[in-house]
Amino acid sequence: MSTTKKITLTALAAALGASTLAACGGSSGDDSAGADGGGSKTVTLVSHDSFNASPAVLKEFTKQTGYTVKVLKSGDAVEALNKEILTKGSPQGDVFFGVDNTTLSRALDNDLFTPYEAKGLERVPEAVRLDKDEHRVTPIDSGDICVNYDKKYFADRKLAPPQSFDDLAEPAYRNLLVVENAERSSPGLGFLLGTAAAYGDGGWQDYWKKLRANGVKVVDSWEIAYNQEFSGSAGGRAAKGDRPLVVSYASSPPVEVLYAKPQPKVAPTGVSTGTCFRQTEAAGLLKGARNEAGGKALLDFLISRKFQEDMPLNMFVNPVAEDAKLPPLFTEFGEVIAEPRTMAPEKIAENRDQWIQSWSSLVLK
Numbered sequence: 001m002s003t004t005k006k007i008t009l010t011a012l013a014a015a016l017g018a019s020t021l022a023a024c025g026g027s028s029g030d031d032s033a034g035a036d037g038g039g040s041k042t043v044t045l046v047s048h049d050s051f052n053a054s055p056a057v058l059k060e061f062t063k064q065t066g067y068t069v070k071v072l073k074s075g076d077a078v079e080a081l082n083k084e085i086l087t088k089g090s091p092q093g094d095v096f097f098g099v100d101n102t103t104l105s106r107a108l109d110n111d112l113f114t115p116y117e118a119k120g121l122e123r124v125p126e127a128v129r130l131d132k133d134e135h136r137v138t139p140i141d142s143g144d145i146c147v148n149y150d151k152k153y154f155a156d157r158k159l160a161p162p163q164s165f166d167d168l169a170e171p172a173y174r175n176l177l178v179v180e181n182a183e184r185s186s187p188g189l190g191f192l193l194g195t196a197a198a199y200g201d202g203g204w205q206d207y208w209k210k211l212r213a214n215g216v217k218v219v220d221s222w223e224i225a226y227n228q229e230f231s232g233s234a235g236g237r238a239a240k241g242d243r244p245l246v247v248s249y250a251s252s253p254p255v256e257v258l259y260a261k262p263q264p265k266v267a268p269t270g271v272s273t274g275t276c277f278r279q280t281e282a283a284g285l286l287k288g289a290r291n292e293a294g295g296k297a298l299l300d301f302l303i304s305r306k307f308q309e310d311m312p313l314n315m316f317v318n319p320v321a322e323d324a325k326l327p328p329l330f331t332e333f334g335e336v337i338a339e340p341r342t343m344a345p346e347k348i349a350e351n352r353d354q355w356i357q358s359w360s361s362l363v364l365k
Helices: 003-015 055-065 077-086 104-109 151-156 186-199 204-213 222-229 234-239 252-258 292-302 305-310 328-333 345-363
Strands: 042-047 068-073 095-100 138-150 177-180 217-219 245-249 269-286
Touching: 042 077, 042 292, 055 068, 055 292, 055 305, 077 095, 077 104, 077 186, 095 104, 095 292, 104 345, 138 151, 138 186, 138 292, 177 186, 177 222, 186 204, 186 222, 186 245, 186 269, 186 345, 204 345, 217 222, 222 245, 252 269, 252 328, 269 292, 292 305
Parallel strands: 042 068, 042 095, 177 217, 177 245
Antiparallel strands: 095 269, 138 245, 138 269
């Protein structure tokens, strides 16, 4: 694989939220006194594999605080959370990034976090504060999980791309869709919750029966779905993926533009805007953190304007801070979803495990 292709695939995986690749950060390995006169100079951020930030931004954090960030990646968001639950009380790091509105209750039920109200939180709308009363987590970003489509595939066949959940079950789109496993993958779970929001407690199972009959393919991770199975991605084209529909994000098209050589004037992929589910990601100070002071400083920094404005072209998510500006490429080629499906965290907590079990029985067996 060429260096250019490696960079492209790394950026793609880092960008789209729930899969594997992309690295950033580092550690000096020096645990001597920090900026506050005591404790470790290193603060460890435990994350899913898609965390990414500009080296210059992380250096700015070090300049401001004296702490060096060490990033420990632990797989997909669901896998990373499971690892923290298994090690609760003796965490792998100081801060965990990647819990979201689909998995929040599992983290809180397992008492993973020490409450902390981050400095600058007043710049974040209350609507995205997932634990606004106790501040056990701090909102960092939001994104919309949506079906993406390969424009060329549909244009070549003079077939209109699907725009709704109902469309995906139509015979015209048989054997075209690949989704991620809701048991293992954050976007896979988000897409399942989107269908539950669309069809209700009693209707989403029948919908998935239709998808199964229509040839939906299920794979374990976003990386496999997008980079190997999807015909519209740089990875998909290299691997000769043959599925022109994939569960990804509304912000996926800018990735294809940014890393294409030469950059196209129109994104090669589109978004089925009627299939979207809103996801909000957060970070929390882990109970038992060795560097609690450094962890608090990192949470403050993650919602600072500096970090928030760095996220769109590194992780391809929306900042939550109201004063953060989006880059032109992100706004020009990304989709703004006016009415995404949503679901109260309390309802997700009440039904998630049962829904996943039912989904597995319907789709995987």
